[in-house]
Amino acid sequence: MSSNQTSSEPSKANGQYNSMMGTAKEAFGNAIGGDSWTQAGKEQHVQGEAEYNAAQVKEYANGTIDRAGGKIDSVMGAVTGDKQQQMAGNVRHDKGRVQQEANQP
Structure with a gap:
């Protein structure tokens, strides 16, 4: 995994x-007085947070579906008396609920 x-x-x-x-790059840049490291670290941190949040929203939406x-x-x-379909539906519903709970925006 890399940026x-x-x-x-x-x-x-x-x-x-x-x-x-x-965050680590930013701290390193601050410690050595390297503005380019500090700036690159800030940018990578912001991009990482944005990607994490986007993935969280996507997983929450998948849970809703x-x-x-x-x-x-x-x-x-x-309605049709198909117990297997009813049970499978309940399992899918519960899986979606858990996925939503794990990815609250």
Whole structure:
């Protein structure tokens, strides 16, 4: 993982990495009086935080989709008497709820 990694999908892990590395670079720059290190560290930290937040929002949205889709499957299963569909819908709904809770914006 590096700050030069390009990915079409935001990543919480990559965002955290870049945030921490940026903070470390900034501290190093401050310690040695290196303005370029300080500035580069600030920029990397901000980019890391932005990527982390974008990934968090995306995962929360995916949880919302799973939760709604699970509820629909559960209701459809109940209406049609398909216990397997109802159970699978409940599992998907619960998975979405957990994903939302883990990614509160």
